[in-house]
Amino acid sequence: MARQERAIRTRRAVIEGAAGVFAERGYAAATMAEILERAGVTKGALYFHFDSKEALARGVIDAQVDPARWAPRDLRLQEWVDVGMTLAHRIPRDVILLAGIRLSADMQGRARFGSAWPAWSGLIAKLVTEAKERGEALPHVNPEETAQCFVGAWIGTQTMSEVESGWKDLHQRISVLYNHVLPAIATPAALIRLDTAPDRGARVLAELDEETDRPFVSAGT
Amino acid sequence: MARQERAIRTRRAVIEGAAGVFAERGYAAATMAEILERAGVTKGALYFHFDSKEALARGVIDAQVDPARWAPRDLRLQEWVDVGMTLAHRIPRDVILLAGIRLSADMQGRARFGSAWPAWSGLIAKLVTEAKERGEALPHVNPEETAQCFVGAWIGTQTMSEVESGWKDLHQRISVLYNHVLPAIATPAALIRLDTAPDRGARVLAELDEETDRPFVSAGT
Numbered sequence: 001m002a003r004q005e006r007a008i009r010t011r012r013a014v015i016e017g018a019a020g021v022f023a024e025r026g027y028a029a030a031t032m033a034e035i036l037e038r039a040g041v042t043k044g045a046l047y048f049h050f051d052s053k054e055a056l057a058r059g060v061i062d063a064q065v066d067p068a069r070w071a072p073r074d075l076r077l078q079e080w081v082d083v084g085m086t087l088a089h090r091i092p093r094d095v096i097l098l099a100g101i102r103l104s105a106d107m108q109g110r111a112r113f114g115s116a117w118p119a120w121s122g123l124i125a126k127l128v129t130e131a132k133e134r135g136e137a138l139p140h141v142n143p144e145e146t147a148q149c150f151v152g153a154w155i156g157t158q159t160m161s162e163v164e165s166g167w168k169d170l171h172q173r174i175s176v177l178y179n180h181v182l183p184a185i186a187t188p189a190a191l192i193r194l195d196t197a198p199d200r201g202a203r204v205l206a207e208l209d210e211e212t213d214r215p216f217v218s219a220g221t
Numbered sequence: 222m223a224r225q226e227r228a229i230r231t232r233r234a235v236i237e238g239a240a241g242v243f244a245e246r247g248y249a250a251a252t253m254a255e256i257l258e259r260a261g262v263t264k265g266a267l268y269f270h271f272d273s274k275e276a277l278a279r280g281v282i283d284a285q286v287d288p289a290r291w292a293p294r295d296l297r298l299q300e301w302v303d304v305g306m307t308l309a310h311r312i313p314r315d316v317i318l319l320a321g322i323r324l325s326a327d328m329q330g331r332a333r334f335g336s337a338w339p340a341w342s343g344l345i346a347k348l349v350t351e352a353k354e355r356g357e358a359l360p361h362v363n364p365e366e367t368a369q370c371f372v373g374a375w376i377g378t379q380t381m382s383e384v385e386s387g388w389k390d391l392h393q394r395i396s397v398l399y400n401h402v403l404p405a406i407a408t409p410a411a412l413i414r415l416d417t418a419p420d421r422g423a424r425v426l427a428e429l430d431e432e433t434d435r436p437f438v439s440a441g442t
């Protein structure tokens with residue numbers, strides 16, 4: 001294995017190990033010793049990539065917004081739907097996302113290591129801006145406002161789904177959320193072409209999996 | 222003062238005292254001694270109304286959905302807007318609501334004392350059902366689904382506003398949320414008559430205050 005490839009794998013193992021510990025214990029109770037053990041790498045290898053627990057938390061948060069999880073579509077609004085629906089499908093299965101949720105909800109910690117919210121809202125604002133330029137979104141739409149509104153709505157929907165069903169109904173709830181928000185955003189000609197069905201996320205991920213042969217990071221492994 | 226009126230005032234003082242302590246310390250760290258001191262009532266008076274800390278938490282949660290804070294309107298959808306906009310205006314100022322947010326976010330505690338979510342979503346489902354019956358809402362609308370979607374969105378919007386501005390921009394964010402959701406719900410004839418301006422909550426509360434001469438419970442007192 002080439003040195004660079006090995007470094008990428010080590011970094012990934014460290015991120016996954018740290019995510020597992022953060023997801024279970026939260027930031028404050030997580031120790032470098034447990035993260036080391038979970039990652040199965042040497043202390044030297046871990047510190048080569050991340051020099052502190054804070055840096056690890058930032059690494060886990062940065063790993064959340066992963067463009068390999070959706071694909072370019074004819075409609076930018078469909079890409080926005082795919083971002084949210086694949087995320088909804090992945091959350092109960094993906095330890096990096098579960099860790100990110102716990103870290104982002106840590107009001108003390110986030111002052112030090114931030115949260116994934118700005119990255120998600122920046123991505124959505126970009127997609128909605130492009131949708132406007134291409135005539136998919138209505139002229140009055142303010143992409144920044146829509147992005148902030150949607151990320152806020154997403155966070156609360158995720159919280160409710162966690163409490164009510166342990167995320168089992170998250171894909172249904174996010175589908176309902178898109179159906180409530182898109183009529184205020186999309187032109188009728190775009191609206192009719194959008195696929196917001198509850199199983200959209202699962203289908204997009206299956207399609208990407210076939211293409212890339214890259215399995216998910218499972219919370220169970 | 223008649224005995225019944227005195228009992229109502231005592232109960233109110235206890236709820237407000239408990240809310241203040243829950244809002245600051247959370248459920249687990251709150252003590253009956255501190256609640257007693259904050260409420261300024263006798264131990265006998267407190268236990269006459271609430272026989273445990275758990276019962277107090279339920280009392281605070283039940284006090285959140287207070288129909289005296291909005292008024293009947295020609296359009297049921299306007300009542301729904303008023304419920305959300307008055308809540309957005311009151312949150313930074315109202316210790317009972319701040320306590321309710323903290324209690325509802327307490328994943329351990331909520332198994333024992335519940336949360337205000339079912340009451341809010343029940344209220345919204347009722348208003349949306351009536352709106353459908355009166356032709357204000359579109360025929361495909363599922364009131365229960367819309368209520369769940371909105372409460373989820375509301376919770377996350379509130380969380381984001383707390384983190385980003387200490388709730389200073391909550392009325393603006395909730396106004397934006399209604400503007401994103403109502404086009405999927407309201408008939409055009411109802412939509413054009415709805416007032417979702419950011420200052421809607423402040424105006425409704427000022428109007429009710431004039432009518433009832435009943436001041437808000439302030440978080441600062």
